[in-house]
Amino acid sequence: MRIIKLNAIDSTNTYLKQLCSQMPVEDYTAVMTKHQTMGRGQMGSVWTTESAKNLTFSVYKDISGWDLKYPFYMSMATALALVKTLESLSIPKIKVKWPNDILSENKKVCGVLIENVIKSGQYSSSVIGIGLNVNQTQFEDLPKASSLRIISGRNFDLDEIAQRIIDQLKTFFKMIGNGELEHLKYLYESYLFRKDKPSTFKNAEGVVFSGIIKHVSNTGTLEVLLEDDNIKSFDLKTITLLY
CATH class of the missing domain: 3.30.930.10 (Bira Bifunctional Protein; Domain 2)
Structure with missing residues (x-):
């Protein structure tokens, strides 16, 4: 090395x-x-x-x-x-x-x-x-x-x-x-920050929404459980975790 x-x-x-x-x-x-x-x-x-x-x-x-x-x-x-x-x-x-x-x-x-x-x-x-x-x-x-x-x-x-x-x-x-x-x-x-905890996010259009981080996919997308009980995948920089 x-x-x-x-x-x-x-x-x-x-x-x-x-x-x-x-x-x-x-x-x-x-x-x-x-x-x-x-x-x-x-x-x-x-x-x-x-x-x-x-x-x-x-x-x-x-x-x-x-x-x-x-x-x-x-x-x-x-x-x-x-x-x-x-x-x-x-x-x-x-x-x-x-x-x-x-x-x-x-x-x-x-x-x-x-x-x-x-x-x-x-x-x-x-x-x-x-x-x-x-x-x-x-x-x-x-x-x-x-x-x-x-x-x-x-x-x-x-x-x-x-x-x-x-x-x-x-x-x-x-x-x-x-x-x-x-x-x-x-x-x-x-070690994933805010995993399985209700959190607030902002998407690329500036819309604020609530969800719960559940997983990260093999490709690196963030899997978020939304208020309608559906899980949605988000790519890097398409959402921001507000904390």
Whole structure:
């Protein structure tokens, strides 16, 4: 496993993808930076981070030997790796806010962006971008954001956390390689924020409605029980959970 450390870069995901296009890259190669100028989240959202205080890195995963029909399992495995890492650091009340935001005490501490590469009609590799709020204490105009430092009162070593995350990624990606998809999905749903609880949502048209999160499908859609007792599937960014 190789770790590349950079002082500043536009995006660790972009850097790692470009590296992969230029040369063979060892499995679980990671790119870390103290400062990311153009961090990205799901669906083009922007991830901002205070320099040298947070963990901003991307990990390369070779999946060329897998028969990966549903790439959302990569997202589930990544979320679980982060959950288990934070639990090992005694961070309380960890939940996964669909699809893969990580919450502690109902505050967002981590975001994920996974970009899959397809070759000859098959998924060949993934670049997993992770932004974890670690030692930052100020989040201007972000009332739902927090950090490990705020929650625990402790300072953390970024390199140590990165190593723990990579070790956990190996554990949960191994489950995908072994075909343990049903158990992986069960574990993921056990941490799903607001699962089986009456919740309020807003759809893409701005309409607010009530429902209960029941499951996540193999393709990653959120299965919500509506007030008319029908279950409806929602794609990423078609609804927002209001909390």
